[in-house]
Amino acid sequence: MTAPQELTADPHQDGVDAAVTAARRVIESLLRAGSGSTAEMGRIADQLNSVADNLDEHAPAMNQRMVDMWAGEGTTRHDPVTGPENAIAPPLQLIGQSDGSVRGVLTLGLPYQGPPGHVHGGISALILDHTLGVANHWAGVSGMTAELTLRYHRPTPLFEPLTITGVQTGVDGRKIRTSGAVTAGGEVCVSAEGLFIAKHLPRPR
Numbered sequence: 146m147t148a149p150q151e152l153t154a155d156p157h158q159d160g161v162d163a164a165v166t167a168a169r170r171v172i173e174s175l176l177r178a179g180s181g182s183t184a185e186m187g188r189i190a191d192q193l194n195s196v197a198d199n200l201d202e203h204a205p206a207m208n209q210r211m212v213d214m215w216a217g218e219g220t221t222r223h224d225p226v227t228g229p230e231n232a233i234a235p236p237l238q239l240i241g242q243s244d245g246s247v248r249g250v251l252t253l254g255l256p257y258q259g260p261p262g263h264v265h266g267g268i269s270a271l272i273l274d275h276t277l278g279v280a281n282h283w284a285g286v287s288g289m290t291a292e293l294t295l296r297y298h299r300p301t302p303l304f305e306p307l308t309i310t311g312v313q314t315g316v317d318g319r320k321i322r323t324s325g326a327v328t329a330g331g332e333v334c335v336s337a338e339g340l341f342i343a344k345h346l347p348r349p350r
């Protein structure tokens with residue numbers, strides 16, 4: 146039996162991960178502030194643009210960055226679901242379980258809102274697509290999403306811990322079938338069935 150294993154990058158307390166954590170806070174704070182805020186938004190925009198100018202000035206060339214993103218640990222650091230270097234990622238951390246499934250827990254806030262007080266359906270789709278992909282890696286046979294079927298059973302709450310699961314259910318030639326769910330308080334909010342085709346695009350080098 147395989148021991149449980151962390152499959153996503155552990156966020157660091159310093160370096161780019163710390164800056165990304167701050168950027169996530171900015172995204173959330175802007176949304177919370179809204180147009181009714183008394184903060185001086187013109188000055189805030191100037192400050193944020195100056196931060197971005199500084200980052201761009203010191204960034205490697207885009208083609209070099211693309212190579213780094215797909216080398217070694219970089220692979221799990223940039224994606225929009227688990228990546229500690231990606232400010233739009235919640236981020237979700239996934240653990241491969243001994244039974245072959247993957248599992249993670251996360252709480253989503255205002256940037257991920259769809260219906261009032263609840264998670265946007267497209268965000269659940271994004272999280273489940275990625276989780277099913279990681280479940281395929283954990284199972285040892287992976288590919289690209291060809292079909293993703295979602296069932297939204299009940300609204301998915303914001304501000305409450307959500308359990309995200311995925312497991313590979315079958316492989317038939319190049320066709321890989323995987324399922325998963327988002328649950329809150331033990332109730333399934335969203336379930337997913339995915340068809341993946343064993344194919345990988347070449348990594349930039």
Ligand SMILES: CCCCCCCCCCCCCCCC(=O)SCCNC(=O)CCNC(=O)[C@H](O)C(C)(C)COP(=O)(O)OP(=O)(O)OC[C@H]1O[C@@H](n2cnc3c(N)ncnc32)[C@H](O)[C@@H]1OP(=O)(O)O
Nearest residue numbers: 152221274275278279282283289290291292319340342344
């Ligand atoms: C230790 C672990 C570390 C963990 C480390 C983590 C690593 C990090 C994990 C990252 C996890 C990312 C998870 C996100 C995954 C994406 O987001 S992938 C991006 C979204 N998907 C795409 O862009 C795919 C776009 N589509 C395509 O490229 C192509 O259509 C496909 C899907 C690859 C298939 O094309 P193809 O290779 O030419 O396949 P083709 O020969 O046409 O078909 C093969 C078979 O599949 C069937 N098929 C193909 N498409 C379909 C379809 N849509 N519906 C039904 N059947 C289909 C065909 O009918 C055919 O069946 P048979 O005739 O063999 O019975």
